[in-house]
Amino acid sequence: MLHSVMVQTRNLIRDEVLGAISDDDDDSPSGKRSKLDRFPLSRWELAVSLGVFLVFSSSLFCIYITMPAAKSGKLKLPRSISDLRLLNFISGNFIYWSMVRPTYDEDDGDEDAEIIVNGDEESDEEEEDDVDHVMDKMSITPKHSFMNEMERDRLLEMPSVSRLCLRIDVKQEGCSGMSYTMEFENKSNARPDDSTIEYQGFAIASPVKTNFYGVSLVRSPAFPVLPRRLQHRVSLSRQVRAVISREEKAVDQEDEKSKNRSVVYSSSSPAFPWQRSKYTGTKTVMAVVKIRKKMREKLTERLGHQFELLMKAVGQGMLIQLVSEDIDPETGSGRRSLETPVLGLPKARNDPRNLEFTATFTVPTDFGKPGAILVTNLLSSEICLSEIIIRDGSDTILFPGNTWIHSRNDNPDGRIIFRSQPCLPSHTPAGIKELREKDLRSVRGNGKGDRKPHERIYDYDVYNDLGDPRKKDRVRPILGGPEMPYPRRCRSGRPLVSKNPPCESRGKDKEEFYVPRDEEFEDIKRDTFTAGRLKALFHNLVPSIAAALSNLDIPFTCFSDIDKLYKCDIVLRPTEPKDTGLGGFFGSFVDGILNVGETLLKYDTPAVIKSDRFAWLRDNEFGRQALAGVNPVNIELLKELPIRSKLDPAVYGPQESALTEEVIAKEVQHYGMTLEQAFEEKRLFLLDYHDMLLPFVDKINSLKDDPRKTYASRTIFFYSKAGALRPLAIELSLPPTPDNDNKFVYVHGHDATTHWMWKLAKAHVCSNDAGVHQLVNHWLRTHASMEPYIIATNRQLSTMHPVYKLLHPHMRYTLEINARARKSLINGGGIIESCFTPGKYSMELSSAAYKNMWRFDMEGLPADLVRRGMAEEDASEECGVKLVIEDYPYAADGLLIWKAIKNLVESYVKHFYSDPKSIASDFELQAWWDEIKNKGHYDKKDEPWWPKLNTTQDLSEILTNMIWIASGQHAAINFGQYPFGGYVPNRPTLLRKLIPHENDPEYEMFMRNPQYSFLSSLATQLQATKVMAVQETLSTHSADEEYLIDLKENQRRWFQDEEVVKYFSKFSEELEEVEKKINKRNKDKKLKNRTGAGMPPYELLLPTSPHGVTGRGIPNSISI
């Protein structure tokens, strides 16, 4: 018995979860937690950190005291850490520079990078021919390669550099070559004949007389940047060969790829634009780089990160380079600044989420407006770039990031970040056009290989990873193809475990499926679920429930067994140790300490029985939930009788329903109305799952391992003059047998037996409804259908594209939650199969629904309502439709949300596409729409109903449809799962018995104890507890949820266009009004589907919500 495993209330899972969340939020001084609780490190972490610190400090001290004397001799003893670093660096890299390298051969096969320094424009022309054969190839070669270009870069910015200069002298001259010396020395030792040039505080000194056969180094404007050049070239080849050339001829042997990655130097294509024909002067441009902190870091990661910072100097993990919107006439690409390190300690700001660093650029005054920034992450781990703000004089330009920058170790290509201002492809500034195309190419991939976690490749694939062909009970069909059409998913490229059919490996149990890096949950969301929800659900909770209740896989025997789930606790013993991220003996030791004790599970009382424990028994509540429950999207107007099936009569029997005119007329009479009147006044409605389910009924009912029983149901409702929707009659069908049509009709009885039969029939309708809701309306029509839109948006629309920017908030977390669902929810043997009636045929059912009913143009709310006959077209109405039942809460509130989205989208689209022809000529947009139809929804590509995309009106309708699905539609379908389904009898997801008939063995038991017969048909205690855990998890708003009503805050930051900001502000204001209107409706006593004794109001489309299981709130995207 369940109560045998219940103990006194202690720490509840809920408390743990909320505690984990509030720990981060609550930093008030009045908080009552101990200091130790508030300290960011645990005792173990603190001890290890101190140990590492002591070892490191001792090592540093030893290095210091054993350091050789500075060879320069003129340097004072180091007085600070920066002096020490400087001395160490100079000793290591510069002192030994002395080289002679005559190079006559045109190409010696050396692939090392070359640095070409300008020839002297003032040189004597007569001498040129004489020296060309020598000087063209004269080179300076370092004795050894630089090992750490970042060190050098940092050196140039160190205060100590102000005391030093780089001296260059000719050591030896001759026609066979020259040798030079390069040495650092104190500026105070400058000689009278020295000429010194400074560049960004770095001084280079050389005797004025130095003139290498007419090539004057010190007078060349290019020369001061030599150290910088060395630095950049080293990053490519790790060996530098500097060629001093007198000839005005480019010698650039870099391939195109390298050219894009680094500054290219040649005499004809100088390092900087201002080195060309005339020197225009320079200006300083500041960059503020915001890096997002990691909220949770494993101890090993934290220590490694700190060590890396210490070794590389704080903040020196990133190089950034500005790219101008203007074209550099020499390269044909945008002008580029130098790659510049992000420097210094993070600035102290009142921003708990971000660290701030700065960088300074010196660019020519005519550099132009920066349009893109190239970012290279030199650290060994990824960095989350929040944004970069460029301050150019009085101009402030925002470069939104919100993106993970991979380590250069993982991929040598840097990232391109565009400025925030959206622009159509045809308006792209010339200087960044090439980068716009390059960035898009980089996310498309080549359709090959196993995707790595750091990648951001978006590609398509079929659902071939749900089953495992190697295990007999886990074989599942591939979804996506002519037999089983389905929307495409994001390709992950894992190895195949079978070639025929080609099924992808599912990896290890805890291995997550690939999603592009920026699609992954952020720390707060991940942390929320790691603490207690998704992680618990997928890895701990369900197995723990199974372990705790393994001997209790028995039916509920009385209703009080169910009630106990909300009053008492279930003891959960961890089935496996929690992973601390530490391996080996040490990890096992820590794991052992952390994995002590038990956790307890307790459920909240679901909203549907909170105020009225018996509401679920009533017919009007059954009808109300068809209009205002968690699945209000299948009810339709009944237009004629008898109802006809579209299934093949040879297989599925007579097409006419057993719900005849006679049966319905008799029931309608109870309301004082004839059947004709009821039709005329549009009072008859239908919930029809017959055709969708009947093809699966036999297969489902034959399941042996995990038995469940079902029918294909049809329910006819009557909408009374009092405003209540009541079920009139239910038809439950089994596939026909030779002597029986197997169509059973039930009506509300007036005696005890028919009364209980009616209850069982309603339970079977609910079971049908729960399966279709989860697999079709929730998973297929929101989650799965949205995935191709997201993939296409990333592959075909630049991050600069206005449509990308509009859709971006509505794509958040969807790929990740879908990947997690493929891993643990909808997979073969997963939670959905085990808890819902269709069992192993769940996804086949979903595919059949996609094949038979899904069409893009009917997914918008008004079109869907008209298709179902629940609304009529009416141009005088705001959304162009008039509801047949005014008190249809989902539709009435949904239309308010739909209208607000439509208004926003129309204004936005008109703003960016003022020219009517610009839609057709926007090649990115056209490619996006083509790909959605022809790749993302490949199996439907030839359908005639796909909307055209030629006008602003077309685009507005398409985008409104998508945003509605991601926000309002998903919220209405998703967040009521626990409030309505958390009480198993109200909405059984699975039934284990058919309704007994007089000759059945079960009938006697039914007559003797109908309550037990009802309860024993429901899911077992174990199954019910599992499904409650799933529904509660899927109904949860995480702490970092982003809501539609806050879109203005979300979007305002990325638009510097006041007009666009106004659209978002207006949208938020509209939603505030919507909220008020819904609250008002929920208090209107005339609206019987919203108000009544003990009845919960309809809140699923209220825009706002706190986090948790609230049964309200519209997030921007499908995030759970």
Ligand SMILES: [Fe+2]
């Ligand atoms: Fe969902």
